[in-house]
Each structure stands twice: as C-alpha cells, then as structure tokens.
Amino acid sequence: MFQDLRDSNSSQFQVSEFILMGFPGIHSWQHWLSLPLALLYLLALGANILILTTIYQEASLHQPMYNFLGILAVVDMGLATTIMPKILAILWFSAKAISLPECFAQMYAIHFFVAMESGIFVCMAIDRYVAICRPLRYPSIVTDSFVIKAIVFIAIRNSVCLISVPVLAAQRNYCSQNQIEHCLCSNLGVTSLSCDDRKINSINQIFLAWLIMGSDLCLIIVSYALILRSVLKLNSKEAASKALNTCTSHLILILFFYTVIVVISITHSAGMELSLIPVLLNVLHNVIPPALNPMVYALKNKELRQGLCKVLGLNIKGN
Numbered sequence: 001m002f003q004d005l006r007d008s009n010s011s012q013f014q015v016s017e018f019i020l021m022g023f024p025g026i027h028s029w030q031h032w033l034s035l036p037l038a039l040l041y042l043l044a045l046g047a048n049i050l051i052l053t054t055i056y057q058e059a060s061l062h063q064p065m066y067n068f069l070g071i072l073a074v075v076d077m078g079l080a081t082t083i084m085p086k087i088l089a090i091l092w093f094s095a096k097a098i099s100l101p102e103c104f105a106q107m108y109a110i111h112f113f114v115a116m117e118s119g120i121f122v123c124m125a126i127d128r129y130v131a132i133c134r135p136l137r138y139p140s141i142v143t144d145s146f147v148i149k150a151i152v153f154i155a156i157r158n159s160v161c162l163i164s165v166p167v168l169a170a171q172r173n174y175c176s177q178n179q180i181e182h183c184l185c186s187n188l189g190v191t192s193l194s195c196d197d198r199k200i201n202s203i204n205q206i207f208l209a210w211l212i213m214g215s216d217l218c219l220i221i222v223s224y225a226l227i228l229r230s231v232l233k234l235n236s237k238e239a240a241s242k243a244l245n246t247c248t249s250h251l252i253l254i255l256f257f258y259t260v261i262v263v264i265s266i267t268h269s270a271g272m273e274l275s276l277i278p279v280l281l282n283v284l285h286n287v288i289p290p291a292l293n294p295m296v297y298a299l300k301n302k303e304l305r306q307g308l309c310k311v312l313g314l315n316i317k318g319n
Contacts, residue, residue, distance in 0.1 A: 014175040018103050018190065019096045020086070024181040025276045034091035040287045041084040047294035048073035050308065058307040064142045065127050066304070069297060071151055072120045076290030079113035082106060083286050087183045100174075103185040104166040110184065110286065111162045111208075117289065118216040119154035121254050123147075125223035128247050133230040161208060168201050183283050209265065217258055224251065249300035253293055260285040 023030045055061045055070045083106070089095040098106075130138050165187050172194035182189040187205055191198040224247065231244055260281055267278040298305050 014173060014195075015100070015178040017097045017099050017178065018174075018185070018193075019179045020090055020098055020183060020185070021096065021179055021181050022090050022183055023276055023279055031091045034088055037084065037091070037283070037287065038088055040291045041080055041088070044080045044287060044290035045077055048077050048290065050311070051294045051297070051304075054304065054307040054311045057311060060303060061307055064144065064147050065124070065131070067144070067147045068120055068124050068127060069304075071147075072117065072124075072293060075113055075116045075120060076293055079110070079117065080287050080290040082109045082113060083184045083283065087283065090183060098185065100170070103190060104170050106185045107169060107187055107190065108162060108166040111165050111187070112158050114286070115158040115162060115212050116154060117257065118213055119158065120151075121250070121257065122216045122219050122223075123150050123154070124250055125220045125254075128250065129223040129227055132227050132247075158212070161212060164204055165208070168204055172196060172198060172201070182279050184286075186282060209261075213258070213261060220254060245300065249296045252296055253289065256292070257285075257289055 021027060023033065051073045052070055055066050086095075086098065086106070127142055130141050134141065169187055169191050172191055173196050174193055175195040177193045180189050180193065187201060191201045227247060264278055264281055264285070267275070267281075298308055
C-alpha cells in the first residue's frame with residue numbers, strides 16, 4: 001500500500017486508500033450511534049421529500065419563497081446523502097476504506113452543499129427583506145427569473161471557488177499514515193496525514209470560509225437588521241408580530257447553521273479538529289439541519305402547514 005518516498009518516479013500518492021476510523025476515542029462502542037444517525041437520515045429524506053411533494057402539488061405554494069424552500073430541500077438531501085451512507089457503512093459493516101478519488105470527491109461535495117445551503121439562506125433573507133420592507137415592489141423584484149438567476153449564480157460561485165479544496169488536498173504527499181480519525185473526508189482531517197507542509201490548505205480553507213460564509217452571513221445580518229428596523233416602525237402590533245413570525249424560522253435555522261461552523265473553526269484553531277466533539281459536531285452539522293429545516297418551516301408557516309395536511313389527508317381545521 002505504501003511506496004518509498006525517495007523514489008522520484010513514484011506516483012503522486014504513496015497510499016492507495018484512506019481508512020476512516022469513525023469517532024475518535026469511542027471506536028469500541030461507536031456502532032451504537034448508528035441508530036440515531038440512521039433515524040436522522042431517514043427523517044431528513046422523508047421530511048424533505050414531503051416538502052417537495054407539497055410545494056409541487058399545491059398551486060398556492062408556487063411562489064418564490066417556497067421555490068427557495070424547495071431548492072433548500074434538494075440541497076439538504078444532497079448534503080445528508082453525501083456523508084450518511086458511508087458513515088452507516090463504517091458503523092454497521094466496518095467498511096472503513098475509501099479510495100483517494102472517492103475521498104476527494106466527497107470532500108468537494110460536502111463543501112459545495114454546505115456553501116449552497118449558506119447561499120440559499122441569503123436568498124431567503126433577501127426575499128423576506130423585500131416582502132416586509134418593500135412589499136409593493138415584491139412581485140416585480142422577487143420573480144421566478146430572480147430565483148433562477150440567484151441559484152445559478154450561487155451554484156457557479158461555489159463550483160468555481162471550492163474546486164481548490166480537493167485540488168490542493170490531492171497535491172499533498174501521503175506517505176506514512178492513511179488512518180483518519182473521522183467519519184468523513186474533511187479537508188483538515190485528510191491533509192493532516194500529509195508528509196509535507198499543509199499550510200496552503202489551511203490558508204485556503206480560512207480564505208474560502210471568510211469569502212463565502214463570511215460574506216453570506218454579513219448579507220443575512222444586514223437583511224434582518226433592516227427588517228427589524230422596518231418592523232419596529234410599524235404602528236400595528238399585529239402586523240409587527242406577523243412580520244417577525246415569518247422570519248423566526250429562518251433565524252432559528254441560520255443560528256444553528258453558522259454557530260456550529262464557528263465552533264468547528266475555533267476547535268480547529270485550537271488544534272482539536274480530530275477530537276470527538278468537533279468530529280461529532282461536524283457530522284451532526286451535516287445531518288441535523290436537513291432533518292430540522294422542513295419541520296421548522298412546516299411549524300412556522302401556516303400556508304405550508306395547510307399544504308402538508310392536505311397532502312397527508314389530515315383534517316386541516318384550526319391550522
């Protein structure tokens with residue numbers, strides 16, 4: 001499996017595969033985590049498929065806000081599916097080996113879907129800003145064309161910017177160890193095994209985090225600050241309450257999403273990125289939002305809740 005580093009004619013990689021060991025420090029009983037993780041994965045798939053079905057079948061939900069929610073559901077399923085089948089294979093069947101191309105592909109997919117989710121949160125924040133602060137102009141600004149252009153722009157941004165992550169990781173020399181104390185191919189987890197300097201990988205990771213996540217978070221903060229200022233000017237308490245209620249679900253999901261990213265970044269800076277808590281947080285960050293997003297929106301949005309009840313054939317009185 002290993003080749004001599006001193007062989008100048010050797011291939012780019014000295015190992016043929018990585019071994020994903022799972023959760024650090026709890027290898028002997030980590031298989032017990034498979035049940036809650038499998039349930040979260042099934043919940044994420046089922047809930048998001050139900051959201052997509054409801055939006056598709058209910059004509060009243062064919063609006064930009066629900067189009068963004070539908071796209072978020074697709075991204076959530078993609079994010080969860082990128083990691084969960086492999087994690088469950090590790091926990092159930094000890095299928096820990098992963099080829100280098102598969103590892104780098106997973107690394108790229110994880111970064112892409114996380115960045116897509118961040119971008120969609122921005123779109124939804126802008127959608128709420130226009131709906132609350134510029135209601136008369138909303139139909140002319142937030143159109144189906146706006147939704148398509150916004151999603152295409154975000155997808156192209158992420159595709160181009162994030163290709164550097166697996167490319168730089170693939171350029172490292174992996175010569176001595178191939179066991180990763182992780183459940184997935186994280187950039188820092190993989191490159192920590194390299195025999196050469198990985199400083200460029202860390203710098204690139206930080207730069208992209210600020211460029212993509214940082215700019216997205218700034219736009220979200222500005223949007224909701226403007227929404228709050230506009231709501232506080234409303235004379236009607238009922239109107240203010242209704243406006244804030246439409247934003248509460250967004251803020252709950254956004255708070256969890258970015259808080260975990262910040263925690264993971266801090267643990268990396270402290271040199272703890274491959275200890276149990278950061279690894280567990282990393283995994284949960286990729287499966288809990290996909291499972292929670294549909295439920296939070298269904299609970300906080302009356303029209304969507306009514307549509308779900310209709311699709312499920314439930315009595316919608318009192319919704």
